[in-house]
Amino acid sequence: EEQLVESGGGLVQAGGSLRLSCAASGFTGDDYTIGWFRQAPGKEREGVSFISRSDGTTYYADSVKGRFTISSDNAKNTVYLQMDSLKPEDTAVYYCAASDFTVRSQAIMWAGAYDYWGQGTQVTVSS
DSSP, rough: OOEEEEOOOOOEEOOOOOEEEEEEEEEOSSEEEEEEEEEEETSEEEEEEEEEEETTTTEEOOOTTEEEEEEEETTEEEEEEEEEEGGGOOEEEEEEOOOOOOOOOGTOOGGOOOOOOOEEEEEOOOO
16 A cells, blocks of 8 residues: 655744655555645645656756755655745645656646645744
8 A cells, every 4th residue: 555654844934944754655666756745725735846756857846946856765765855945935734745657747746646645744934
């Protein structure tokens, strides 16, 4: 059974950093995409950053490019999201998500492309 468990959220001041972790279990092979969505109160869930396990291609939302970095430790089956230069508008619940198959780039930010979700971790950035 596939499972995703997030950790690493918390409260940080603007300009600070946090690192989120997503431990994946039950996945076989490398033909899938894994990454992060976030949802702020009163807003829709939005894609943040993703990595294709098959070839390591990474994707970022424009709002986080240059500030967030996604990486994967394949030996630990864990994906990380290093978040630097955090802004109050980054405040949200962050969800790890993974697909059954590699997601095409055109659909990478679409929540409907992902089959498995973690429970979410709160990130709060104070001004």
